[in-house]
Amino acid sequence: MPSLNFTLNGKATRVDADNHTLLVDLLRGPLALTGTHQGCDTAQCGCCTVLLDGESVKACSMLALQVQGRAVTTVEGLAKQDGTLHPVQEAFIACHGLQCGFCTPGMMMSATCLLQRNPQPTDAQIEDALEGNLCRCTGYVNIVAAVKQAGAVMAGGAQ
């Protein structure tokens, strides 16, 4: 079985992975990071979104071996080491941007990708960034509000 070396949530990680293992299955299985969810089989729902070198990607659509030598951030890597929540996590709570919580990790990773680049996005830019993430509970209202609030905090240098 090929050996895979990459950075996972800031830590050097070495793990064996089959050629055909998907990144999402590696994360949820051997690496036991179950915060990355799987909600469909056609790369549409976005529940499995993670950051790869800072870019949001759907972990169901990548082979594990494709992250060789690269940096992956999952929802478990959003908060600081001391447990302090990331502004995006804070804002999702404050704005009631989640209900059942299943889409939430993927939503937050897509939002984080956007805000790291552009902390004060327009509605259209938020829609564009979250187009690949489905939510059935919130109607997206409070998710968009949360992204804006998190962006304001990040732009203010709180992060």
Added chain:
Amino acid sequence: MNAPLETARFGSGAVVRRIEDPALVRGQGRYTDDVTLPGQAWLAFLRSDRAHARINSIDTDSARALPGVLAIYTGADLLAAGVKAIPVPPSFKQPGGQPMSTAPKLALAHEFVRFVGEAVVAIVADSRDAAKAAVNAVMVDYEDLPAVSDAQRATALGAPLVWAGAPGNIVAESRHGDAAATEAAFAQAACRVALDIVNQRLAPVTMEPRSVLACTGEGRLTLRMSSQMPSGVRNSLADIVPGCTKDNVRVVVGDVGGGFGMKTGIYPEDVVVAWAALQLGRPVKWQAERVEDFLAAVHGRSQISHAELALDAQGHVLALRVRTLANVGAYPSGTSLAIPLLIGPWVSTSIYHVPVVSMQISGVLTHNAPTGAYRGAGRPEAIYIMERLLDAAAREMKLDSAELRRRNMVKPTQMPYRNAMGQVYDSGQFERILDQGLLLADWAGFDTRRAATGAKGKLRGRGIATFLEWTGGNALEENVRVDVTADGFIEITSATMAMGQGIATSYVQLAHDVFGVPLERIRVLQGDTDRANGFGSAGSRSLFTGGAAVRVASEKTVDEGKKLAGEALEAPAGDIEYQAGRFTVAGTDLSIGLFDLAQRQGGGRLTVSASATAAAPSWPNGCHVAEVEIDPATGDVQVVAYASVNDIGRIVSPTIVQGQVEGGAVQGIGQALCEQVVYDADSAQLLSASFMDYALPRVDGFRAFKTAFDQSVPCLTNTLGAKGVGELGTIGATPAVVNAVVDALARTGLGRRAEQVQMPLTAEVVWRALRGEFAPPLNLPA
């Protein structure tokens, strides 16, 4: 220990952060598939790729020889082992009065398959990949049989039968009201309107697909799964699987990634996974792929109706007449029949005084997936019919649509009001809600906005829905256990089920009202049939039944604590006062902490159970107003304004109820504009089996909600004064948005012809309507 006391109020009515959220945003939720047990095997299903076929033979030899395969089960295997069919209560009758008859709802198909996606073979292997590979190696010899894909075709003369025991494919029928009196009312009416109404088939789509993990040990079977009704699943397993009893089966539910009614009763897959774990003596997991949920989780709605309303010259409704075919798929259930045959009719007159009704509803078998509960379950369909009819009548009589509604609303002086179906409303000030709704929506300013839209070359329309819903599922009693523990926690144990609606937060707020201790000292335990059993969560019932029980049990705990504190402090219980975690002898400085008192009890905990029973369902209601813009070049519809005023009685968690109404409304908008389960008309193959084909609302839809609540009309039949909220937005949004689109179309000169449009109002449907093209009228059997 002494818990730090806190006087700040976080109780009912206060805006608080949900206690569920910190774990969920950290990715520390515990959904079923997040749990992996040592030695866990995987189960995968071979599903029918035919809508209707005879199974001549199943060849599993090649599959059995593949690496990792542990077991293969067919329908014949399960029957031989004594696994029973999932029972269907014979609650309804056939049209001729004979008892219902249905095809046995087997965990795995036997001899026949009756819808695409029906589970035929189950394979357990030591990995998911091995199980799926083995599924692909099974050979089934099918003999294709003719299939029917919709209710109209199924009830046509000579249609293929889904089940020989249901002639004409009508499995059950109900008639309500007074047909002769309705006919007489229509005969003398000044205005009569009639509409064909399609409530298209929908997929509930929880973001977390179904998931089951079964394991055995110490003579017991434990199922960890995603369910709204763990006790119901446990009880069903005891009925179905040999050797299972209510005592030796435990159902455990962790975080649930959305329910919406779809995760209520037992599914065939649950039975198979349980059976496999019992046979193999090792943990077995099945995780539904999205396509499996589209194929074989219940669908919702799927009703077509011809509906008529009779009014006098002043616009007072005289009678309502509805003929409905409900496509319940191949295997009906008690729920799937009750939704169209009973629950919908109960609310069919809505908030209006309708003297007489006549309804005939047929449950029709087709080669579709079974239907079941989906957010609203019968009420969205019935309310949609009434709200469409009222708009048609307003157009016919050239009356303002809000004014026509006002003239027909049940008055507060008529409460308690018994509707034509015998349902009794305890409270409601519908005109008051209407007035606020019109104000919030700036009803009077519509013409100005319409002119502005017109200047952009677009069409603008306005739609209103004023309505109510029945809640509670007729399961109005709940029991709650309170445990005060020596280590400083209050545990609330309930059989209601969290599924994303934040019920734990609401319970904690209610318990805080009574105990006055910090929220983080109060925990809610749900989802374990070894701890609590009951109906579960559905039908917008949890707060006004379970929440009421939380309050009663909390108060009883304090009363019990006063007695024990009296003994501890050597004072009469009547002299003991309780405040914020401390019992004090009145007028003295003698006191003992709540948790210290628990320490003195056996086992270090003070335990009190109590029940609360609502006297009747609650009747939440609202006024929802939508405005849309249509691009005439493309037919694209955008919801540009949505204002709602909602009476849900007393509110415990303001943030949560707003999220429920607005999130629910987007589901209702989904039905109005984009969602539809589509079966091929000839082959009955499912054409909408992925998110690329089934159009779920996405983030680029509408967001500018104006949502308000009027708390001045508490529910009178439960101690909280609360009314259900979970389904309200979904029920109101669909008619409000469709009425707005029809309004915009009618104003183009189409007039009442625009009322022929049927959901979902996709760009194509609207574009064609603008050119006078509509779907053919329905042709329902007598």
